[in-house]
Amino acid sequence: MKLISVIVPCYNEEEVFETSYKRLTEVLTSLYRYDYELIFVNDGSKDKTIELLKNAVLNDPKVKAINFSRNFGHQIAITAGLDNCKGDAAIVIDADLQDPPKAIIEMVEKWEQGFDVVYGKRRERAGESTFKLVTAKWFYRFINRLSDVDIPLDTGDFRLMDRKALDQFLSMRELYRFVRGMVAWVGFNQTFVEYDRDVRFAGTTKYPLKKMLNLASDAILSFSNVPLKIASFLGFITSAFAFIGILYALYMRLFTHNYEPGWTMLMLAVLMIGGIILIVLGIIGGYIGRIYGEIKKRPLYIINDKLGFDK
Numbered sequence: 628m629k630l631i632s633v634i635v636p637c638y639n640e641e642e643v644f645e646t647s648y649k650r651l652t653e654v655l656t657s658l659y660r661y662d663y664e665l666i667f668v669n670d671g672s673k674d675k676t677i678e679l680l681k682n683a684v685l686n687d688p689k690v691k692a693i694n695f696s697r698n699f700g701h702q703i704a705i706t707a708g709l710d711n712c713k714g715d716a717a718i719v720i721d722a723d724l725q726d727p728p729k730a731i732i733e734m735v736e737k738w739e740q741g742f743d744v745v746y747g748k749r750r751e752r753a754g755e756s757t758f759k760l761v762t763a764k765w766f767y768r769f770i771n772r773l774s775d776v777d778i779p780l781d782t783g784d785f786r787l788m789d790r791k792a793l794d795q796f797l798s799m800r801e802l803y804r805f806v807r808g809m810v811a812w813v814g815f816n817q818t819f820v821e822y823d824r825d826v827r828f829a830g831t832t833k834y835p836l837k838k839m840l841n842l843a844s845d846a847i848l849s850f851s852n853v854p855l856k857i858a859s860f861l862g863f864i865t866s867a868f869a870f871i872g873i874l875y876a877l878y879m880r881l882f883t884h885n886y887e888p889g890w891t892m893l894m895l896a897v898l899m900i901g902g903i904i905l906i907v908l909g910i911i912g913g914y915i916g917r918i919y920g921e922i923k924k925r926p927l928y929i930i931n932d933k934l935g936f937d938k
């Protein structure tokens with residue numbers, strides 16, 4: 628029997644855990660021609676998630692748990708689950724039931740048709756703020772223009788990966804991980820199933836603006852060098868302006884009598900060029916920070932304990 632691994636990252640999900648676990652189990656047992664394992668990655672939760680998890684591991688031979696030593700973030704939690712799964716296919720799904728477990732059935736069908744990656748594509752996104760919808764939409768269009776990989780629009784991390792694609796993905800050990808971009812980069816035969824994204828079943832989002840911005844900058848800086856070229860681009864433009872300015876100044880000085888001492892122009896030029904230089908320095912700093920992070924070669928995550936893996 629083929630084994631399907633389902634990975635669920637959890638960060639302070641005590642309110643949704645039981646329901647999520649129940650719904651997932653229903654769907655997975657209905658796929659009776661497959662064996663399955665359900666791996667919960669506890670990403671340093673500070674609430675009762677751990678106790679609930681331990682309980683589930685004790686009572687259900689299908690359930691396994693990975694306990695991080697602290698919060699390492701969603702993308703790393705996904706990676707740890709995938710690292711530790713044995714399935715012929717692995718599925719990543721959020722704990723909050725925003726991704727409907729039922730879509731797994733369709734994903735498995737596509738997998739059987741020979742696709743190596745089946746991602747979930749959001750048709751509707753109920754209950755998400757206009758701000759999130761608009762920023763997400765523009766962000767994906769932006770990153771696809773900047774980078775060589777084509778990240779499918781309106782997808783998250785809800786997806787199935789065949790072992791072949793999974794092993795390639797896992798061989799990429801970069802620290803700043805934008806998982807959906809990395810999976811797109813891996814290639815193979817990819818397709819999607821559509822689903823309506825629900826509102827979060829309970830609890831609050833674990834992605835505050837700061838984490839979202841971090842993910843966005845990871846995505847851009849890991850998948851594109853275009854921002855680095857902005858420096859030269861702006862340099863050329865300002866030089867062109869400066870050149871025109873010089874010609875103008877010379878003309879006024881040599882052929883007319885109404886030239887002015889004009890410190891306004893001077894101020895503006897200094898401020899503008901100073902601003903541009905600082906922006907560009909910041910961009911370069913973003914890349915250097917990441918080089919620094921990568922070069923330390925620290926492990927991606929630290930596991931406190933693993934439960935249920937010897938069953």
Ligand code: UDP
Pocket residue numbers: 635636637638639640670698699700701704720721722723725831832833834
């Ligand atoms: N999550 C995690 N670590 C974090 C933040 C989130 O493991 O630091 C998990 C969270 O428990 C959930 C999934 O990542 O299963 C998606 O988070 P959330 O639903 O809060 O994000 P949103 O849907 O609001 O973007």
Ligand code: MG
Pocket residue numbers: 721723725827832
């Ligand atoms: Mg969510």
